[in-house]
Amino acid sequence: MEMNDMGITPTLPRLNEPAPDFEAITTFGPMKLSDYRGKWVLMYSHPADFTPVCTTEFIGFADAQEELAALNVQLLGLSIDSVFSHLAWVHAIQEKFGKHVPFPIIADIDMKVSRLYGMLHPAASNTQAVRALFIIDPEGIMRLMMYYPMTTGRNIQEVIRVIKALQTADAYxxxxxxxxxxxxxxxxxxxxxxxxxxxxxxxxxxxxxxxxxxxxxx
Incomplete structure (x- = not known):
């Protein structure tokens, strides 16, 4: 595969194959993806902290946290920002919007996870991850991938609908x-x-x- 303008060979996980494991620093401390085996994982990236569209998405996911937890879903946010930036942004969301962000945000400042999951699209940005979303099942298998442009926020209820559909398909x-x-x-x-x-x-x-x-x- 050809290398892009950043000198990075793009990769992309594939459906119904194991999701690549990784270690990262988050706002909740160090974690590995495999720590959440036995849970559904909803991992999503946002282009940058302190940006308006991303703020609406974090508020939306925070509001959906209780419903997602009832579905055995672990939320993980991610951007190419430091953990200190994440912490400051979480504090600002709490202070300005009255919303607590109750899930970890991955600090991917070295772009390790973004590269591993194909979140870097140079035609969109060389310095930010696109709005990617991944749903990984309790066995660690990639079940769904969604990509959104920088300009467009995600529909949180559609994400929840897809998780319920996947769980129903598996159960029955x-x-x-x-x-x-x-x-x-x-x-x-x-x-x-x-x-x-x-x-x-x-x-x-x-x-x-x-x-x-x-x-x-x-």
């Missing part, structure tokens, strides 16, 4: 369709034989032989 071995919300019908795998196609399960509703749904128990 089903798929979830567009705009799925908890309580909506889920999509079941199509039949693989003629006998199965002609004799669908009683709890399954089929619009066509390949498109069958069912309602999960509450």
């Amino acid at each position: 071995k089903v798929n979830t369709g567009a705009n799925w919300q908890p309580g909506d019908p889920v999509i079941v795998s199509p039949p693989k034989t003629v006998v199965a196609m002609d004799s669908p399960n009683q709890d399954v509703t089929c619009t066509d032989w390949y498109f069958c749904t069912k309602t999960l128990p509450e």
